[in-house]
Amino acid sequence: MQILSFQNAFDLAIEFEGLGALAQMEERVFPDGELLVKLPPSERDVVVVARLYPGVNENLFKLFLALDALNDQGASRIVLVLPYLPYARQDRRFRPGEPISSKTVLRILTLFNVSAVVAVDVHKQYVADYAPRVLFRNVYPAEEYARVFKDVDVVVSPDFGSIHRAEAVAKALGVSYTYFEKFRDRETGGITLTPRDADLRNAHVLLVDDILSTGGTLVEACKAARNLGATAVYAAVTHCQLLKDAREKVKTCLDRLVCTDTILNEFAEVRVGPLLRKEVEKLL
Incomplete structure (x- = not known):
């Protein structure tokens, strides 16, 4: 080999x-x-x-x-x-x-x-x-994220497309999970995000997603969580590209951002090498 x-x-x-x-x-x-x-x-x-x-x-x-x-x-x-x-x-x-x-x-x-x-x-x-x-x-490094974030009350996906990620991390943490639904005001054109079947008041919220490029989606979700009463908002994102002014944008809202080292960056606290090795060993 x-x-x-x-x-x-x-x-x-x-x-x-x-x-x-x-x-x-x-x-x-x-x-x-x-x-x-x-x-x-x-x-x-x-x-x-x-x-x-x-x-x-x-x-x-x-x-x-x-x-x-x-x-x-x-x-x-x-x-x-x-x-x-x-x-x-x-x-x-x-x-x-x-x-x-x-x-x-x-x-x-x-x-x-x-x-x-x-x-x-x-x-x-x-x-x-x-x-x-x-x-x-x-x-997917769900267990690794769970070891990093200990004081989370609810795991939230920014949209339905990442609900499986929220479910996996929530299961590892033993907490609830939900996702944001997007609603557009037909009169003003304004967009609001509402969690499905969850109360974020006084909660420590963990947002999970796969890619952070320009940071727009993550910041929108973070602001929505804070507007709904969250007292702390964290994020676990697997692939952090951090393009344009994404670093500055996420720092203004999030209490903590954790990424993996699939893409090397200053937030890459989770190492994927051991996970990858385990998976390769299964194939050999």
């Missing part, structure tokens, strides 16, 4: 020490912008550990080159460990003429004899259906 690491993923790859020989992939960018990778001699079974964010387009192409080279070297079993799966948010066709980008990425992976993909908190689990011949393992 060989553990092959992208250069920017060595901190994750060392979590797999003991499962196989650890090797590093060389990467090169030519003056014209074209990319080249160079792999060490590979074994029949290979675990590829890659951080694809930031620089997702460039890193995806490097990954495709690496997978093709592994195929040429005779690797028969390839397990991909992708903490953050790019393009997962485009999981359906929102307007005519658009691609389903998550389907595009996963179908390309099937061209290279990938046997399994292990990812963290993919936007929607059903994207795995786009590559039915690939084992897809989507892990």
Whole structure:
């Protein structure tokens, strides 16, 4: 068994020490912008550990080159460990003429004899259906969040789409969970968020979501919780991109933000390496 690491993923790859020989992939960018990778001699079974964010387009192409080279070297079993799966948010066709980008990425992976993909908190689990011949393992750090946040009364999803995350964390904490419903005033156009079947007065609220990009959704949910009487508002977000002025926006409302290290940032208190290793061990 060989553990092959992208250069920017060595901190994750060392979590797999003991499962196989650890090797590093060389990467090169030519003056014209074209990319080249160079792999060490590979074994029949290979675990590829890659951080694809930031620089997702460039890193995806490097990954495709690496997978093709592994195929040429005779690797028969390839397990991909992708903490953050790019393009997962485009999981359906929102307007005519658009691609389903998550389907595009996963179908390309099937061209290279990938046997399994292990990812963290993919936007929607059903994207795995786009590559039915690939084992897809989507892990969520609910227990890890529960160990960080001890004094939570209710776990809240900003919308119904993340209710399964709120349920998982609430179960680990032994508390209730709910989600915000969005209502628009037809006269003023104003939007209000209301929790479904929950009272947030004097509560310590934990907001959970998968991605924090510009921070708009999280801040809107935080303000709604405070307006409804919450005395403390925390957030646990898996993939923290923190684009534009997101850092400043979330700091003005949240009492605490905790992210994972799928994307490296100053709020990355939860390490996903041990979770990923456990999942890979199940596949071997």
